[in-house]
Amino acid sequence: MKRTATRVDLETKLLRKMARTSIRYGVLGAGDRILVAVSGGKDSYSLLYLLDRLRRRLPFEIEIVACHVGQGQPGVDSSPLVDWVRAFGVPFEMVAQNTYEVVKRNTRPGETPCAVCSRLRRGILYTTARRLRCNKVALGHHREDTLATLLINLFYAGKVQAMPPRYTTNEGDLQVIRPMIEIPEDDLIALSNELGFPLVPCFLCSNQEDHRRSFVSRLLRELEEEHPDIKNVMLGALKNIRPSHLFDPTIAKRDSEGQG
Numbered sequence: 001m002k003r004t005a006t007r008v009d010l011e012t013k014l015l016r017k018m019a020r021t022s023i024r025y026g027v028l029g030a031g032d033r034i035l036v037a038v039s040g041g042k043d044s045y046s047l048l049y050l051l052d053r054l055r056r057r058l059p060f061e062i063e064i065v066a067c068h069v070g071q072g073q074p075g076v077d078s079s080p081l082v083d084w085v086r087a088f089g090v091p092f093e094m095v096a097q098n099t100y101e102v103v104k105r106n107t108r109p110g111e112t113p114c115a116v117c118s119r120l121r122r123g124i125l126y127t128t129a130r131r132l133r134c135n136k137v138a139l140g141h142h143r144e145d146t147l148a149t150l151l152i153n154l155f156y157a158g159k160v161q162a163m164p165p166r167y168t169t170n171e172g173d174l175q176v177i178r179p180m181i182e183i184p185e186d187d188l189i190a191l192s193n194e195l196g197f198p199l200v201p202c203f204l205c206s207n208q209e210d211h212r213r214s215f216v217s218r219l220l221r222e223l224e225e226e227h228p229d230i231k232n233v234m235l236g237a238l239k240n241i242r243p244s245h246l247f248d249p250t251i252a253k254r255d256s257e258g259q260g
Contacts, residue, residue, distance in 0.1 A: 004194070007191075007194045007195075010187065010191055013187070014046075014183055014187055014188075015054055017180075018050055018180060019054060020182070021165055021180075021182050022054075024165075025164075025165040025166050027179050028054075028058065028062060029060070030061065032135060032136055033064075033065070033132075033134045033135055033136070034051070034063065034065070034134060034136045034137070034138050035125060035134040035137045035138065036051060036138045037067055037068075037121075037139055037140065038066050038067065038081065039121075039140075039202070040068070040078065040199060040200025040201075040202070041140070041199060041200075042191075042192035042197060042199060043140035043180070045195075045199075046180065046188045046191050046192060046197075047139070047140035047179065047180055048088070049191070050179070052088070052090060063091075064091075065092070065132055066085050066090050066091065066092045067128055068081055068093075068094055068095070069097060069099070070094060070095065070096040071098070071099045071117075071121070072096070072097070072098035072101070073100045074100070076200060076201065077200070080200065081198060084197070093128060097120075097124055099117065099120045099121065102116075103117045103120065112210045114210055125137050126174055130173070135175065136174065137176050137177070138176075138178070140178075141163050141178045141180065141181055142183050142185045143181065143185065143231060143235055144184070144185040144217070144231070145185075146163040146181055146235070147162070147220060147231060147235065148213055148216045149162050150234070150238070151220070152216055155212075156212055160246070164181075165177065165179075165182075182235060184231070
């Protein structure tokens, strides 16, 4: 596929953002072997594509392994994804697990299946990463994902929590990384349109709306119309925390003990 000037400029911009995120938060390191989750959406394709491009520019070596979890959804054909990833030329692992029925059974009336589905897929990815001797799992979350999560937790869960660029699993043996967490979703849409990724639909997500996420996403769009840079300002706020000016008693106790 011909690399147009528009595509080259877009890739350059996104790779710079990803590199800055990596440096600032220690997302990538020498000797990393990274399992890249490819679900079939624009974000995961973009993650694999950009991470492979960035890998070639790093001053140290890393390995990437693409992984797709086939969930057994009726009517979903993953073969275009499989063909694309294999043609892309990175090591690829296809994991077939019939999580569709498990999700349907464990989703209560009125709830969205996304939370159950995410936990199941995450567990499969962790197991696969360990089997393939990977030390990191890369997910394709972007700027809007972490801002929406921040607002959902603030409005509905009563906690100040977003999606971090990097964290360690409870077992302590894997790190989960989000190299695109500072990239705007619109840029990923543009990249997907340029490259023509063969998108694979998720009928679980499309058939049941997550009303909370829809609400905060709509709110963010409306705020952006009034204040065009508000998403970058909010992202900056996540890097500029003042714990002493919040209400968490564990922080107050820790500060008190430190002063004593």
